[in-house]
Amino acid sequence: MKYYAIIVAGGKGNRMNLAVAKQFLELDGKPILMHTLEAFHQCVLNPEIILVLNIHQHLFWEELCTKHDFKIPHQVIKGGQERFNSVKNGLKVIRGKAIVAIHDAVRPLITAEVILQSYQMAAEKGNAITAIQPVDSVRIKREGQDSEALNRDELYLIQTPQTFQTEQLKKAYLQPYRNEFTDDASVVERAGFSIHLLQGERDNIKITYTQDLELASFLLKKKGS
Ligand SMILES: Nc1ccn([C@@H]2O[C@H](COP(=O)(O)OP(=O)(O)OP(=O)(O)O)[C@@H](O)[C@H]2O)c(=O)n1
Numbered sequence: 567m568k569y570y571a572i573i574v575a576g577g578k579g580n581r582m583n584l585a586v587a588k589q590f591l592e593l594d595g596k597p598i599l600m601h602t603l604e605a606f607h608q609c610v611l612n613p614e615i616i617l618v619l620n621i622h623q624h625l626f627w628e629e630l631c632t633k634h635d636f637k638i639p640h641q642v643i644k645g646g647q648e649r650f651n652s653v654k655n656g657l658k659v660i661r662g663k664a665i666v667a668i669h670d671a672v673r674p675l676i677t678a679e680v681i682l683q684s685y686q687m688a689a690e691k692g693n694a695i696t697a698i699q700p701v702d703s704v705r706i707k708r709e710g711q712d713s714e715a716l717n718r719d720e721l722y723l724i725q726t727p728q729t730f731q732t733e734q735l736k737k738a739y740l741q742p743y744r745n746e747f748t749d750d751a752s753v754v755e756r757a758g759f760s761i762h763l764l765q766g767e768r769d770n771i772k773i774t775y776t777q778d779l780e781l782a783s784f785l786l787k788k789k790g791s
C-alpha cells in the first residue's frame with residue numbers, strides 16, 4: 567500500500583496577527599513547519615509528503631529550506647482560498663489506491679506513534695480521525711435561548727491527522743465547499759461515510775494564538791527529552 571501525507575500550510579494566521587504566517591515562525595531554532603514534516607518523515611511507513619503552501623510563499627519556503635539545510639523530500643503544491651481548497655489541491659497529485667493522512671502544519675507536536683496508528687486504522691476501517699475528550703465542563707448556547715449543559719463524556723475535540731482511504735477522500739472532495747466544512751471528517755461524513763475516532767494526545771495542540779507559541783516551545787522540549 568502507498569501512504570501519503572498532505573500537510574496543509576496555506577493559511578495566513580489571521581488570529582495570530584503577525585507579519586509572518588505562523589507556520590514559518592521559529593520554534594527551537596527552526597520553522598514550525600519543519601518540525602511537522604520531520605514527524606511524518608519519522609513514520610516507519612515512509613509516507614510521501616505533499617506540502618500545500620500559498621503560491622506567494624513558495625520562494626520564501628525554498629529560502630528557508632536552504633537556510634536550515636532542510637533535506638526531507640517533499641512536493642510543494644499551491645494552496646487555496648480555504649483549508650478545503652488547499653486539501654483539494656493536495657489531493658489532485660495523488661493517483662491510484664492509497665492511504666492519505668491530512669495534517670495541519672501548525673500542529674508540530676504530533677508524534678510518529680499517532681501517525682502510524684492513524685494509517686493503520688484508516689487501512690482497516692476506511693478512516694481515522696484523531697480526537698481527545700474535553701476536560702472542562704461544556705455548555706451549548708443557541709441564539710435567543712439559555713445555555714444548557716452537555717454531557718462531556720459524549721463529546722470529542724477533533725485534531726489532525728485525519729487519515730482516509732483515497733476512495734472516500736476523492737469522492738468527498740468532489741462536493742462544493744460549505745461553511746461547515748471545518749475539517750476533513752466533516753467533508754467525508756457529508757459524502758455518506760461513517761467516521762472512526764482515534765485516541766489522540768493532549769500535546770498535539772494547534773498553534774492558533776500567540777500564547778500557544780510558548781506552550782508549544784515547552785512541549786517540543788519535553789518531546790525531545
Ligand atoms: N486556505 C487555507 C487555510 C488554512 N490552511 C491550513 O490549515 C491549517 C489549520 O488552519 P488554521 O489554524 O485556521 O490556520 P490559518 O488559516 O492560517 O489561521 P487563521 O484562521 O487564524 O487565519 C493550517 O496549517 C493552515 O495553514 C490552508 O492550508 N489553507
Ligand SMILES: C[C@](O)(CO)[C@H](O)COP(=O)(O)O
Nearest residue numbers: 649670724725726748749772
Ligand atoms: C482541522 C482542525 O484542526 C481540526 O480541529 C480544525 O477544524 C481547523 O480549524 P481552523 O479554524 O481552520 O483552525
